[in-house]
Amino acid sequence: MNISSKWGVWKDAPPAVAEQDIKETIDCDVAVAGAGIAGVTCALRAAQNGLKVVVLEKTARWNARGGNIGVANSKYMRSRGYENDLEVLAREWIKRCASRCDETVLWTYLKNSEEAMDWLLDIVTAPEYGARPELQACLYRGETYLERFGSHRIFDGPMAKKGMRPGASDAVYAMYTESLKLGVRYIFNAPAEQLEKKDGRVTAVLAKTEEGYMRVRAGKGIVLATGDIGGNPEMLEDLAPLAAGCAKQMYTPKGANTGDGHRMGLWAGGAFEDAPFPVMMHPQGYAFTNYCFLFVDMEGRRFMNEDNNIQGKCVTLRRLGMDYAWSILDGGWAEKIPESLKYGGGIFWGTDHGPDEPWFTVEGTLKRFERSAQSGNMVEADTPEELAEKMGVPAEQFVKTLDEYNRICREGKDTRFGKRKELLMPLDKPPFIALRFGPAVLAVVGGLRVGEDMGVLDEKNRPVEGLYAVGNAAGGRYGVDYPMVIPGTSHGTALTLAYVLGNKLAE
Numbered sequence: 001m002n003i004s005s006k007w008g009v010w011k012d013a014p015p016a017v018a019e020q021d022i023k024e025t026i027d028c029d030v031a032v033a034g035a036g037i038a039g040v041t042c043a044l045r046a047a048q049n050g051l052k053v054v055v056l057e058k059t060a061r062w063n064a065r066g067g068n069i070g071v072a073n074s075k076y077m078r079s080r081g082y083e084n085d086l087e088v089l090a091r092e093w094i095k096r097c098a099s100r101c102d103e104t105v106l107w108t109y110l111k112n113s114e115e116a117m118d119w120l121l122d123i124v125t126a127p128e129y130g131a132r133p134e135l136q137a138c139l140y141r142g143e144t145y146l147e148r149f150g151s152h153r154i155f156d157g158p159m160a161k162k163g164m165r166p167g168a169s170d171a172v173y174a175m176y177t178e179s180l181k182l183g184v185r186y187i188f189n190a191p192a193e194q195l196e197k198k199d200g201r202v203t204a205v206l207a208k209t210e211e212g213y214m215r216v217r218a219g220k221g222i223v224l225a226t227g228d229i230g231g232n233p234e235m236l237e238d239l240a241p242l243a244a245g246c247a248k249q250m251y252t253p254k255g256a257n258t259g260d261g262h263r264m265g266l267w268a269g270g271a272f273e274d275a276p277f278p279v280m281m282h283p284q285g286y287a288f289t290n291y292c293f294l295f296v297d298m299e300g301r302r303f304m305n306e307d308n309n310i311q312g313k314c315v316t317l318r319r320l321g322m323d324y325a326w327s328i329l330d331g332g333w334a335e336k337i338p339e340s341l342k343y344g345g346g347i348f349w350g351t352d353h354g355p356d357e358p359w360f361t362v363e364g365t366l367k368r369f370e371r372s373a374q375s376g377n378m379v380e381a382d383t384p385e386e387l388a389e390k391m392g393v394p395a396e397q398f399v400k401t402l403d404e405y406n407r408i409c410r411e412g413k414d415t416r417f418g419k420r421k422e423l424l425m426p427l428d429k430p431p432f433i434a435l436r437f438g439p440a441v442l443a444v445v446g447g448l449r450v451g452e453d454m455g456v457l458d459e460k461n462r463p464v465e466g467l468y469a470v471g472n473a474a475g476g477r478y479g480v481d482y483p484m485v486i487p488g489t490s491h492g493t494a495l496t497l498a499y500v501l502g503n504k505l506a507e
Contacts, residue, residue, distance in 0.1 A: 035063060035225075047179055056187050069488050070492035074114050076121055132156050134354045187207065218466075223501065226257075228446075228473075231259075262473060290349065292308075297320070304417060317438060378435050445477060447474050468505075470497050
């Protein structure tokens with residue numbers, strides 16, 4: 001792939017570290033760069049297989065983000081009466097990724113994710129951690145965007161009880177704690193900066209510490225689990241321009257996801273998957289809920305079929321250069337929202353809920369409205385003209401748009417964008433409500449080319465011996481977009497493919 005940059009800096013390898021600057025050398029079987037969900041999973045599984053593991057982490061502690069870990073199946077899912085057909089998932093995934101994902105990587109994930117999740121749940125539900133799993137049931141219910149159960153969330157663990165968001169935090173904490181019992185050594189505040197090769201094989205990783213550089217030599221392999229490129233503006237400009245211009249950047253941990261593993265892999269002879277990299281974006285940059293009725297831009301015009309999934313909404317706004325848009329409701333929302341959920345739904349359309357919880361409650365919706373109003377992301381008025389003034393859009397155009405939309409709804413035929421007639425509900429009952437919504441970048445889910453064993457590949461798809469990549473440092477999973485076939489698959493692939501690698505390295 002031809003990589004050009006107006007900065008011309010990030011892609012250029014730095015000078016080799018002088019030998020006199022290396023203050024310590026450590027020998028191990030496996031060296032892992034990064035202590036997020038992918039790195040800690042790989043470290044624990046490799047240690048369980050009898051390998052000596054050292055983990056280098058850029059920040060002061062292990063890291064976790066988000067609440068969902070998406071897998072194809074699990075024992076827990078089956079106990080709740082849910083089971084996915086892997087072939088159905090694969091076909092939909094490949095279709096949504098425009099055939100740009102690597103099918104070998106996808107199938108490695110699909111075939112192994114149940115074993116990986118069962119392994120994780122055995123750990124987090126043990127008495128020492130006392131967590132419990134739950135499935136996310138906030139799914140699109142139409143035929144247009146296939147969405148299936150598989151997103152696991154973890155509640156009531158030690159980290160949740162300390163106030164951290166339930167989900168990945170308790171998963172990573174439990175795996176980290178278990179890995180310490182097996183002798184995994186974690187070295188924090190030690191960012192990995194360079195790789196060393198001998199006779200064509202990657203043999204060591206160099207990390208910078210307060211005392212100087214540390215060399216970690218690994219006989220079995222070095223694993224890049226350094227996260228994504230979300231914190232590197234230059235790399236975003238070149239490799240993920242969709243993310244580069246987004247007003248809301250919600251990647252975590254701040255200052256850590258700067259593409260370190262991507263660059264080290266490139267300098268060692270690895271290749272990137274084709275750019276632009278896919279971007280995980282959710283419409284949570286402003287109000288958390290946006291529904292499906294009428295979307296208008298800052299000129300008061302309708303611009304898309306509102307019956308869309310979360311990724312589609314965000315891509316459309318970014319393609320049009322919009323930081324945010326407005327979602328319009330009327331005084332009949334308490335009847336219209338649950339009616340819409342019969343045909344659509346999903347994250348940020350319906351209520352975030354479990355299988356045994358209601359799809360919609362008036363009380364829960366009012367609380368979200370209240371939060372949005374307090375943050376300045378919801379306005380309400382008795383007339384469309386007053387609402388337009390509060391939104392800051394041209395009143396004449398907005399009223400015209402609303403009138404045209406209501407006419408379409410009454411006629412039951414959307415000749416502009418083809419919205420299904422079941423979702424064409426007039427907005428003519430005061431008070432009128434506008435929710436400001438817009439995309440937030442959560443992660444750039446593209447990276448180094450890898451094979452089905454997660455070994456890094458060069459431009460000719462030949463292995464870079466001794467080097468592996470997992471999590472968002474690895475490419476091939478999505479190719480062109482982030483498909484919401486199962487929510488939480490960035491975490492799910494990180495867990496699964498790192499688990500598979502932890503077994504592979506012990507062979």
